Amino acid sequence: MNTSSVEKKFVYLAIIFGLIIMVLTPPFQAPDENNHFKKAYVISKGNIFPEEQDGKAGFYLPKEMVQYIEEQNSKAGDFEEKFEFKDLYMKERLPAGYSGTQFYNFSTASQNPLGHCVQAAGISVGQIFAHILDVKDPSVVYQLYFARVFNLLFYVVVIAISIKLTPILKKTFAMIALMPMALFQAATVSYDPVLIALAFFATAIIFDIAFNREVSQVRFRHLIILGGIAYVFYAVKIVYVPLLFLLFIIPKEKWGNKKAAIKKIGVLAIAFAFLFLVFKVMTPHLELVTQDNSGALAHEQMIYVIQHPIGYLKIFFHTLNHTRQFLISTTIGTFGLIDTNLYCVFLGSYLVILPVVGISEISLDSKHVRLMDRLTVFVSTCAPIFGMFLAMYLLWTSTREGFGVGASEITGVQGRYFIPVMPAIFLFFSNQILQRNSKIKKGMKLLVDNSELVITVMLCMSAIALLLRFWC
Numbered sequence: 001m002n003t004s005s006v007e008k009k010f011v012y013l014a015i016i017f018g019l020i021i022m023v024l025t026p027p028f029q030a031p032d033e034n035n036h037f038k039k040a041y042v043i044s045k046g047n048i049f050p051e052e053q054d055g056k057a058g059f060y061l062p063k064e065m066v067q068y069i070e071e072q073n074s075k076a077g078d079f080e081e082k083f084e085f086k087d088l089y090m091k092e093r094l095p096a097g098y099s100g101t102q103f104y105n106f107s108t109a110s111q112n113p114l115g116h117c118v119q120a121a122g123i124s125v126g127q128i129f130a131h132i133l134d135v136k137d138p139s140v141v142y143q144l145y146f147a148r149v150f151n152l153l154f155y156v157v158v159i160a161i162s163i164k165l166t167p168i169l170k171k172t173f174a175m176i177a178l179m180p181m182a183l184f185q186a187a188t189v190s191y192d193p194v195l196i197a198l199a200f201f202a203t204a205i206i207f208d209i210a211f212n213r214e215v216s217q218v219r220f221r222h223l224i225i226l227g228g229i230a231y232v233f234y235a236v237k238i239v240y241v242p243l244l245f246l247l248f249i250i251p252k253e254k255w256g257n258k259k260a261a262i263k264k265i266g267v268l269a270i271a272f273a274f275l276f277l278v279f280k281v282m283t284p285h286l287e288l289v290t291q292d293n294s295g296a297l298a299h300e301q302m303i304y305v306i307q308h309p310i311g312y313l314k315i316f317f318h319t320l321n322h323t324r325q326f327l328i329s330t331t332i333g334t335f336g337l338i339d340t341n342l343y344c345v346f347l348g349s350y351l352v353i354l355p356v357v358g359i360s361e362i363s364l365d366s367k368h369v370r371l372m373d374r375l376t377v378f379v380s381t382c383a384p385i386f387g388m389f390l391a392m393y394l395l396w397t398s399t400r401e402g403f404g405v406g407a408s409e410i411t412g413v414q415g416r417y418f419i420p421v422m423p424a425i426f427l428f429f430s431n432q433i434l435q436r437n438s439k440i441k442k443g444m445k446l447l448v449d450n451s452e453l454v455i456t457v458m459l460c461m462s463a464i465a466l467l468l469r470f471w472c
Contacts, residue, residue: 006170007163009452013178014156014186017459022148022187024466026083027091027141028072029336030188031414032107037069037140037189039108040119040147044127050109058105062098065140076337083470088141095137112235112279115191122150147189155186158197162204167212168365169426171451172358173200176422178455179350180333180342180462185416192416195237199420202229206246207427209254211367217254220267227271234272235279239391242383243421249373294395300405301398305390308406316389319410331415333462338414340469346461350454357451358426360434360444369430377428381421388417 028034042059050057068091075081108116126146130138159177163170176182177200186193205222209215226244233240255261305312320327332350333342341347369377389410396412397403403411435441 006174007160010163010174010177011156011160013452013455013459014152014159014183017178017463018152018156018183018187020463021184021459021466022145022152024463024470025184025188025335026072026088026470027144028069029075029470030184030190031338031416033189034069034073035106035108036116036119036191037144037147038066038104038106039111039113040116040123040189041065041143043113043116043120044123044143048113051103053103053105056105057110058103059109060101061104062096063100063102064096064098066102066104068140073337077339079339079469082472085471091139092141092145093135094139096139097137114232114279115194115236118150118154118194119147119189119191122147125150144189148187151189151193152186155193155197158201162197162200165201166204166207168207168367169358169361169423171448172354172361172426173204173423175354175357175451175455176419178459179331179354179419180335180458181331181416182419183459184333184335184462191236192419195233195240196420198229198232199240199243200423202226202244203246203424206244206250210250211365215254217256218250218264220264223264223268224271227268228275230268231272231275234276239384239387240420242387243380243424245376245380245383246424248376249369249427294399297398297405298394301394304406305393312393315393315408315410316386318408319389319413322409323413327413327415329415331418333458333465334414334416335462335466336469340465342458342461342465346458350458353447353451353454355426357448357454359429361448362426362430363432363434364441364444364448365430366432366435367430368432369427374428374430377424381425381428384421385418389413 028037038059038061042061047059050059113120123143123146126138126143129146130136130142135142155177159173163173163177166173177196182193182196185196202225205226209218209222226247230241230244233243252261255264328351329341329347330338332347334340392412393407393410397407397410398405400407400411403409434444
């Protein structure tokens with residue numbers, strides 16, 4: 001199985017199709033791109049901390065900018081609404097002409113700035129290029145595309161490093177990272193690509209330590225990096241922290257004796273605590289008090305879950321079953337403002353081929369995985385998924401009209417939230433049985449070696465879907 005150039009092929013495909021998807025996706029026609037851009041924009045202007053006005057957290061933004069963003073966001077679900085290249089071209093090139101600012105409260109205002117630093121850096125670089133290119137008073141569209149490009153570059157670089165680093169599941173890493181939904185996210189403004197890339201990197205580091213024979217022991221640099229990633233997860237989306245339980249699959253001999261193991265775990269904890277304290281000291285409390293009753297409803301919802309654990313489990317499994325089509329679509333390929341799915345034939349094909357490629361590759365890698373390791377993988381991947389549903393049940397479902405406290409279904413969960421944990425899942429299926437049959441082994445090798453073809457077809461179909469949805 002040729003894996004020597006997987007990361008190179010990934011870079012080529014990700015850059016080419018990422019840029020195509022970026023250009024074909026009109027401004028603010030991606031999930032929550034409006035709020036993510038606003039946060040990145042204020043950070044690029046040096047406004048890290050939200051202000052409080054009338055009991056709400058927010059920032060001062062140009063009125064005309066917000067008006068344009070809201071106009072674009074209002075087009076969700078309207079398939080008759082098409083975009084003209086000339087309008088976008090003029091909006092990007094003409095001076096913004098913003099006349100004044102106004103205080104705005106938006107969903108990302110109080111979030112930790114770490115998740116939006118990459119996009120903010122893109123906007124800042126865009127301001128520098130504005131002077132070079134003689135673009136006076138850069139528009140919101142001009143700045144948006146710089147934020148998108150930086151998001152894509154960060155995603156591609158970190159994922160490529162992860163693929164190169166991991167000794168197993170290289171093709172599966174690439175296939176998941178190039179999944180239309182993942183690449184669509186990377187080509188727009190969101191902190192999700194940052195979290196996906198860091199999750200892949202953390203998984204690759206742990207796989208390298210656990211399965212690479214050339215790595216004889218856990219190094220301090222590994223733990224410092226993992227401690228930093230753990231803090232980013234904690235600060236931006238805490239449900240991904242359990243993914244680092246994968247550390248328990250590392251063989252005991254690579255930790256050293258008991259004293260050395262405790263010391264190494266302490267290094268990880270110190271790296272996390274250092275970042276925690278730095279941000280605690282340097283930043284004021286971001287979660288400003290608001291006048292709504294969402295906190296009280298979330299508390300009531302938590303009490304309901306504690307008092308009805310079996311009932312909540314029934315709600316959880318009912319939601320999985322009832323919303324499975326939506327969850328599958330938003331995992332593999334849903335574009336626009338969650339209103340444009342790939343045709344079911346492509347969703348269904350990828351839903352089958354991806355697991356087959358992953359199971360085939362881990363079988364061909366011939367790695368022995370103990371029962372306890374499988375249980376560790378199960379917990380490390382299921383805990384973030386279960387935590388995502390619980391978080392949305394507490395914080396989102398409780399506040400939605402028609403749902404509320406004790407609702408019979410969980411709302412707000414999208415399949416794209418599960419992408420960060422997907423590479424680790426396939427370690428659970430490691431076995432040496434399938435390759436005992438020479439014909440099955442040959443078939444698995446053929447499928448894995450040609451997985452790029454499947455990816456390329458899916459991305460071509462995605463580009464066509466975006467073209468038809470927004471421009472034709």
